[in-house]
Amino acid sequence: MSVLGTIERNQEGFLVNPNDWNKDIAAAIAVEEGVGNLTADHWKIIEFCRESAVNSGVAPTLRQITKGAGVPTKELFTLFPKGPAKKVAKISGLGKPEGCV
Amino acid sequence: MTEKNRHVAFICSKGNLDMAYPALIMGWAALGNGIDVTLFFTFWGLDIINKKRQPQLKIAPVANTSMKMDMMGIPTGNLGIPQAMGIIPGMTSFATTLMKKKMVDLEVPPVGEYLEMLSDAGANLYACKMSVDMMGLTMDDFVDGVKSIVTASDFMDLTEGAQIVFI
Numbered sequence: 001m002s003v004l005g006t007i008e009r010n011q012e013g014f015l016v017n018p019n020d021w022n023k024d025i026a027a028a029i030a031v032e033e034g035v036g037n038l039t040a041d042h043w044k045i046i047e048f049c050r051e052s053a054v055n056s057g058v059a060p061t062l063r064q065i066t067k068g069a070g071v072p073t074k075e076l077f078t079l080f081p082k083g084p085a086k087k088v089a090k091i092s093g094l095g096k097p098e099g100c101v
Numbered sequence: 102m103t104e105k106n107r108h109v110a111f112i113c114s115k116g117n118l119d120m121a122y123p124a125l126i127m128g129w130a131a132l133g134n135g136i137d138v139t140l141f142f143t144f145w146g147l148d149i150i151n152k153k154r155q156p157q158l159k160i161a162p163v164a165n166t167s168m169k170m171d172m173m174g175i176p177t178g179n180l181g182i183p184q185a186m187g188i189i190p191g192m193t194s195f196a197t198t199l200m201k202k203k204m205v206d207l208e209v210p211p212v213g214e215y216l217e218m219l220s221d222a223g224a225n226l227y228a229c230k231m232s233v234d235m236m237g238l239t240m241d242d243f244v245d246g247v248k249s250i251v252t253a254s255d256f257m258d259l260t261e262g263a264q265i266v267f268i
Contacts (some may be wrong), residue, residue: 061208062133065216073221082106083135100126101209 003028014090020034021093027096033087035080045069049092059094061085063101108137108263110256115183115268116145118158118212122204123268125215132222139263140219141256142247143229147267150228151244155213159197163187173199176244213244220246225259227251 008016046070052060111124128138148154162182170177230252
C-alpha cells in the first residue's frame with residue numbers, strides 16, 4: 001500500500017501519530033485488514049469512534065460503539081468481520097480500545 | 102489461509118451471578134479479537150440460559166470469604182461479613198443488588214443482554230444433554246441464541262482443537 005508506506009505504525013499496525021490519519025489511510029488499512037472497501041455504513045462507525053475518542057481520549061469499546069452509534073451487534077460484526085475490536089480502532093486511526101465490554 | 106482459526110470454548114457449570122460473568126466477558130473479548138467462541142452450559146450453569154432462572158441469578162455472602170463488609174460501604178477494611186449475618190433473610194438479595202449496581206456503574210450489561218450480544222456476534226451456545234434431562238428442561242426453557250442440546254461427546258467433537266476454559 002503506497003499510502004501506508006510513508007506513515008509510521010507500531011508492530012500491530014496502529015498509527016504511531018494520530019495526526020497522520022486521513023480517509024485514504026483508513027481505506028488502505030481497511031483493505032489490509034480484510035474489511036474491503038469502506039461503505040457509508042463503515043464510515044458511520046468510524047466517524048462515531050473518532051468523535052468518541054475526541055471526548056474520551058481513547059478508542060471506544062464494542063458496546064460503546066453499538067450503543068452510541070446505534071449499530072446492532074450483528075451488523076458491526078458483519079461490517080468488520082473477524083474481530084472488530086482492534087480493526088475498527090486501527091482503521092479509525094486510534095489506539096487499542098481500553099475496557100472489556 | 103489454511104490455518105484453522107483460534108477457538109476458545111467455555112464450560113459454564115455454575116449458576117451464581119458472579120460465576121456467570123467470566124465466560125461472558127472473556128467470550129465477548131475473544132469475539133472482538135476474531136476468535137471463534139463456544140459456550141457449553143452444564144449443571145447449574147443452565148440457569149444462565151434458562152429464561153425463568155436467568156433474571157434470578159444471585160450471589161450469596163454465605164461461605165464467600167472474599168466478600169468484605171467494606172464492599173457495602175462500611176469502612177471496615179478486611180473484615181469479612183460474619184457468616185451468621187450472611188444467613189439473615191434478605192442478605193443474598195442485598196449482595197446481589199449491590200453487585201448488579203456495581204456492574205451498571207461500569208456499564209457492564211445484564212446477563213441476558215450479554216448473551217444476546219455474544220450470540221449476535223457469532224458465539225455458539227449449547228446446553229448439556231444430561232443436565233437438561235436431569236432437570237426436566239427442553240429447548241423452550243432457554244433464551245434465544247441457544248443452538249441446541251448436545252451430549253458431552255458432541256461437545257468434544259464441536260470443540261476439536263479449541264482451548265477449553267472450565268468455569
